Amino acid sequence: MYNRILIANRGEIALRIIRTCKELGIETVAIFSEADRGASWLDLVTEKYCVGGPRSADSYLKIDQIISAAEIGNVEAVHPGYGFLAENSHFNEVCRDCNIDFIGPSPEAMHKLGDKNTARGMARASKVPVVPGSDGLIETEADAVRVANEIGYPVLIKATAGGGGKGMRVAGNDLALKSALQQATTEAAAAFGNASVYLEKYIEHPRHVEVQVLADQHGSVVHLWERDCSTQRRHQKLIEESPGPTLSKTVRKSICDAAVRMIQNAKYHNAGTVEFIVDRENNFYFIEVNARIQVEHPVSEMVTGIDLVEQQIRVASGEKLAFRQKDIRCEGVAIECRINAEDATRNFMPCPGRIESICIPGGMGVRFDTHVHAGYDVPPYYDSMIGKLIVHRPTRAEAIATMIRALEELRIKGIPTTAEFQIKVLQHKDFVEGKVDTKWVERTRL
């Protein structure tokens, strides 16, 4: 086990890691930017070093400065948290070169899974379903029609050079496909100077379901069940829960098993998340692997009772997992709301500023992970998340009721937050009935 680790992050997740380290008796070395000088979580560490200016590029992304801090801080390992350098395989490698353990997967595994195509290939090899499509580019119209009929309509036409929806078209039948193909290639050529497109099955109203996996360096891999993160806006998650409210027992087992298979074949260790989209018929398709601890990890901690950050540290230090799959329970229902300093009424515009006052929710089944307090200035340089409100109750109905009253208790003066918006979502019939998909927020007027 480690005596001393460096936390290469800030805010909520830095505090989260400090908490577990204190409980394990591990000394902590913090890095901080000029903007975070004197931040309250820094009071709790053993040592701290300023690594540069307020902008991430000048501090939390400055690999050389962070490594220097790790060296003069004399740490045995680095915990990257999420964001910043968490999935930077170069940083991961530099740590290894300096004989500092990176609390996460090996650089190789991280690199492999970081590349979407390699990951997609590994999924196939692990018999994990991926969204069916034309393996490769579409050469001719006939080609497109053949593939479309293989994978079944509706299909999505995507430009290889694509991005931002440009050169994207949905087609429901052969006829529509032909004209859509026409438009897509033209648009792609115009937009990216590259007309090549490929086909993919179009999944309507997909839900976002991800499986939390934990693997040690001795070949043991387990899952901590799934999280449903369908309540999102532009791929930014707003509410997460576990277990997934819509999965049948059998689907649930097979999606979790699929995730474990994939992680096993990737020779991946430490904590990781395998993300899927699930269609209305509960068919699931692999999207990507997140090779880090995730923001929403607490919902899995609540239902399993397992401290994920503790496990990350233990397996990174070479320990074997102390439990088997059958020991991992999934009890009750946990929901998390990300509290962001954003104005939901103005398209979720980030609103940094001073928190004049804050009333923090408490009571039975409530956990609020935050680094903020009355008098704290939310800096404009970083993520707008100021806290994570998590509830854990025996049933989903109780969990929703507890979350709503906790959100009502959370009274913040000085800056707007997403709390009111989340109350509206939680009170909505669609959410209560588990009918929210990843596009729901954008299409629903609350």
Place this chain on the structure above:
Amino acid sequence: MYNRILIANRGEIALRIIRTCKELGIETVAIFSEADRGASWLDLVTEKYCVGGPRSADSYLKIDQIISAAEIGNVEAVHPGYGFLAENSHFNEVCRDCNIDFIGPSPEAMHKLGDKNTARGMARASKVPVVPGSDGLIETEADAVRVANEIGYPVLIKATAGGGGKGMRVAGNDLALKSALQQATTEAAAAFGNASVYLEKYIEHPRHVEVQVLADQHGSVVHLWERDCSTQRRHQKLIEESPGPTLSKTVRKSICDAAVRMIQNAKYHNAGTVEFIVDRENNFYFIEVNARIQVEHPVSEMVTGIDLVEQQIRVASGEKLAFRQKDIRCEGVAIECRINAEDATRNFMPCPGRIESICIPGGMGVRFDTHVHAGYDVPPYYDSMIGKLIVHRPTRAEAIATMIRALEELRIKGIPTTAEFQIKVLQHKDFVEGKVDTKWVERTRL
């Protein structure tokens, strides 16, 4: 189920009750004193009425004002919380006369158990051991010696009119008893103008163990296991935990069964606590019944997963308990620290005043129930408790580690609190080894 209840209390417990009511969709009517006007928990209620001046006697104890508020507030029931009128059987009766449910036992049961001698008698009748002693007064020296040899030395001589230790003596043998009897009677006569004394077995280094009981109005009684509250100063509890760290499986069962027997025979319903002292040989003796919800109820909530305030409301409204004894689990270990605005270095002198700033602990397994926040003025009129820090972890060692780090996270500026003192206790070998008795704090230098 009720639509609307009045909360005849303030601060932490008022907020605690409001939380459960909101989750159950029950409207709340608050009463408050001039000193609490505008307090933050009052923002969360449906209606609120000022019932008088800052001093408890002028407001929170003013039965007529509170009943008036209940009537114009048009509530169906009153929750008294703890302290103030919680165990006032007259208030209980007035509520009934006004057709307002009192969320607690019947006035009769409350009255019976409120009288120590009646309660002691009921315990005997229920075959629940009480501290052996002379049933009645000691007439002669010979009388004393006989009784002492029956119940066994050491014995405690107590003045019937006694109080504050006056007229109290401990004797270890016949000789000591005779002289002690002499002194005690003289002292009692001088102090209370009443020389009569009685004998009781003296329990050395007792632990305080209490059993949480829950009874509906249909004859069903269950226990929610025990709490060990031995860490106290002058009968004021500082740290409570469940399960009791020193009880054998069999003792545990028999003490819980004893409590249930007693409550059954008392025709008691709603939540209640049966208090015992336990000697070093794990013999337990009944002390008294607390006919109310207790400050330390959350530790039982954590290990059982049962919301006690919700159950109080349900059974008061006539519902049957939805679970049986065998359904009530006791999982992991829960510890509570009462955070008081007191200066532990100055004999726990209460220190009301303004909370300039506060950092509230969070993270896995941590619950902090508080009504305070930065800018809150702790009024000098009421209890000095400003919050309850509760942790719930799989093992006692983990629970202690989590509690220590949470206490370290709790940084309050403006007033002193007991947190630092509690850290010292939790780190002490005796506490870790479960060797703390009710006199430990007074005799231990930390």
Place this chain on the structure above:
Amino acid sequence: MPSEKPEGVRTSDVDVFDIQRVRQLVELMKEHELSEIDLRQEDRRIRVRSGPGNAFLAAPVMTPAAVAAPGHPAHAASGESIAPPHDENVTLIKSPMVGTFYSGPKPGEPPYVKVGDNVQADTIICIIEAMKMFNEIPAGVAGKIVGTVARNEEPVDVGRPLFRILAD
């Protein structure tokens, strides 16, 4: 000469109570978030401390809106009581208890007092019903009723303003 030093007056001439000076100091504190400035010289001293910035309690407390509870019109109206009296001698007669306010002895009957009436300290000005008891409330002070605050049959609590009176 003293005049050469801009602020350089001899100390004996320094006016510690010069508002301009204090204002400048306060601006300085505001600008730099100081909690205290403490200047002493001989028998003179200027000490400025920044007050508790946290308006948290104040905010919900002070505004009538916050005091007003849903479905409880009484407090809503109590904005009234906040209006400054137009005369030093105008004071508020406040409710001594929780209950229902009645302006007159019986439904339909005229109120005990109306604006303009002169009352003695023992003049009954209203009834507050609590626990089926009809409590006759005396003015408590002699003078002229200059305003009514509470409305007939509305619930009132302790300290709730009932009337405005111009004391003799």
Place this chain on the structure above:
Amino acid sequence: MPSEKPEGVRTSDVDVFDIQRVRQLVELMKEHELSEIDLRQEDRRIRVRSGPGNAFLAAPVMTPAAVAAPGHPAHAASGESIAPPHDENVTLIKSPMVGTFYSGPKPGEPPYVKVGDNVQADTIICIIEAMKMFNEIPAGVAGKIVGTVARNEEPVDVGRPLFRILAD
């Protein structure tokens, strides 16, 4: 004459109520993250404290003691940098990186610079070792070294004061 003024004057002439001086002190505090300046002489005293109303952020932040982390002597010593410069032109040379500070080229060898030395902007004044690299640090400004802050072989981080220099 102006040259006589700011701090150079005889105490008897000092007017502690000079807003300009207080402002200078405050700017000084900002520059050096002080939490308090307390100047006394004879019967005179100027005391300035920093820290927002909500002190607990400020307190740990501003006071060097709090900034200093256990087992991290660097900051502890930075109390040094608190001493107000005796001249407007005295500035701090701060560390541009995280690493170990070496005053001289090799162990045992004399330091690159000592108090009283005149340096050019490109004069090497110390080495900071980071990731096995020995980075030679230039003064960055021409002038006379009037104070050393960092100690040989101590860890430093970004913005950590190394020397005080009287710029030409």
